[in-house]
Amino acid sequence: MSTPSGNAIDITLATDPAGPVEGGEAVSAAKAGGNPAAGSKKNIFDLDRVSLEDFFEQVLGEKRYRAHQVMKWIHHRYVTDFDQMTDLGKALRAKLHEHAEVRAPMVIHEKPSADGTIKWLIGMDPKNAIEAVFIPEKNRGTLCVSSQVGCALNCQFCSTATQGFNRNLTTAEVIGQVWIAARQLGNLPHQQRRLTNVVMMGMGEPLMNFDNVVRAMSIMRDDLGYGLANKRVTLSTAGMVPMIDKLGQVSDVSLAVSLHAANDELRTELVPLNKKYPIEELMAACQRYVTRKPRSSITFEYTLMKGVNDQPVHARQLARLMRQFDNATQMKDAAKVNLIPFNPFPGTRFERSAEEDIRAFQKLLQEARVLTTVRRTRGDDIDAACGQLKGQVMDRTRRQAEFRKTLEAAGAGDAAA
Numbered sequence: 242m243s244t245p246s247g248n249a250i251d252i253t254l255a256t257d258p259a260g261p262v263e264g265g266e267a268v269s270a271a272k273a274g275g276n277p278a279a280g281s282k283k284n285i286f287d288l289d290r291v292s293l294e295d296f297f298e299q300v301l302g303e304k305r306y307r308a309h310q311v312m313k314w315i316h317h318r319y320v321t322d323f324d325q326m327t328d329l330g331k332a333l334r335a336k337l338h339e340h341a342e343v344r345a346p347m348v349i350h351e352k353p354s355a356d357g358t359i360k361w362l363i364g365m366d367p368k369n370a371i372e373a374v375f376i377p378e379k380n381r382g383t384l385c386v387s388s389q390v391g392c393a394l395n396c397q398f399c400s401t402a403t404q405g406f407n408r409n410l411t412t413a414e415v416i417g418q419v420w421i422a423a424r425q426l427g428n429l430p431h432q433q434r435r436l437t438n439v440v441m442m443g444m445g446e447p448l449m450n451f452d453n454v455v456r457a458m459s460i461m462r463d464d465l466g467y468g469l470a471n472k473r474v475t476l477s478t479a480g481m482v483p484m485i486d487k488l489g490q491v492s493d494v495s496l497a498v499s500l501h502a503a504n505d506e507l508r509t510e511l512v513p514l515n516k517k518y519p520i521e522e523l524m525a526a527c528q529r530y531v532t533r534k535p536r537s538s539i540t541f542e543y544t545l546m547k548g549v550n551d552q553p554v555h556a557r558q559l560a561r562l563m564r565q566f567d568n569a570t571q572m573k574d575a576a577k578v579n580l581i582p583f584n585p586f587p588g589t590r591f592e593r594s595a596e597e598d599i600r601a602f603q604k605l606l607q608e609a610r611v612l613t614t615v616r617r618t619r620g621d622d623i624d625a626a627c628g629q630l631k632g633q634v635m636d637r638t639r640r641q642a643e644f645r646k647t648l649e650a651a652g653a654g655d656a657a658a
């Protein structure tokens with residue numbers, strides 16, 4: 242695992258060379274919200290329904306249902322100024338001003354892709370920025386949300402890993418990404434839904450930021466929040482076994498598990514966390530999760546890397562593991578496989594599998610009656626595809642890579658390494 246290191250940079254200095262695009266909002270990093278240390282007022286974005294009701298009752302001495310009005314203003318109408326919440330009395334508004342604030346993270350940069358995908362660079366505090374990505378499809382719109390600044394898990398093929406781990410996001414910073422996207426898309430919960438799905442598949446390992454992620458997901462699913470059904474909120478994990486069990490106790494969201502190899506030797510190489518929680522333990526935890534909720538399934542993500550894990554022998558190992566899972570759970574199609582062609586990033590040693598190998602891999606799984614889809618890359622012209630999200634540090638890494646190339650060209654490669 243990598244350790245927290247000097248990855249934080251001053252986002253006021255690190256602007257994208259292309260500059261903010263039209264519709265983007267350049268902001269002062271000093272104003273960026275969500276910093277846990279900032280201000281003593283309660284940030285209402287940090288509270289789900291129950292904790293906001295408690296706050297109204299215990300701190301403001303108000304009726305619990307008042308919390309519902311405030312939630313609707315914020316998450317349905319995108320109003321953050323108490324004075325515009327016209328169905329609250331003057332006295333209550335004054336009390337809210339005194340004890341609370343509604344502080345979303347700030348959009349630093351918004352980048353639309355040719356295929357309709359939108360990527361936001363969002364400032365969390367003067368040192369940290371993350372990315373969120375919206376992917377429109379015919380019948381749904383999916384937002385990919387980050388849970389941490391950086392990641393500590395060090396999966397070998399993921400660009401987020403190269404920046405190390407900086408810190409967990411607060412609840413406000415997680416739900417703030419949904420709020421920013423929903424507001425920008427003109428999403429009207431319960432009426433016109435452009436944002437229909439959320440996947441916790443951005444930067445970070447969501448189960449290592451358990452409480453904040455669970456609270457944010459509760460707002461996503463709440464009718465007073467974004468009203469998304471459980472199956473439309475997906476948490477993706479690299480395999481934090483004890484936390485999968487804990488999640489099963491408090492939530493029924495869809496679970497995706499990043500497998501990438503069906504034997505321990507290869508998986509440990511790709512996902513170092515496998516050393517701690519090997520495949521057998523992981524599959525047992527998945528079984529416990531899925532059997533709590535009849536008719537559900539778990540998606541196993543499998544990033545295909547040329548010559549590494551994309552050969553017929555790997556497909557057969559995976560098919561066997563998936564069939565075993567269906568048998569163990571006594572449920573048909575309890576395991577689904579989502580193949581992700583590897584998305585390259587500067588400095589990686591991996592390559593995307595050839596198209597015919599991807600097809601052959603899928604075919605072998607389908608012949609073994611394993612439901613298998615291939616995740617087609619979206620937004621790769623804006624580096625918004627799986628494993629390419631790096632927040633603000635990405636630009637710095639790029640600059641470093643370019644710097645190194647320049648030095649190498651000048652015959653000083655070793656000195657730069």
Ligand code: SAH
Binds near residue numbers: 442447544629
């Ligand atoms: N930490 C969580 C969620 C983040 S990544 C997890 O591991 O599941 C979301 C998915 O993208 C994971 O399946 C991850 O393994 C995959 N991924 C990471 N880097 C990738 C890359 N370069 N190309 C394709 N998929 C990648």
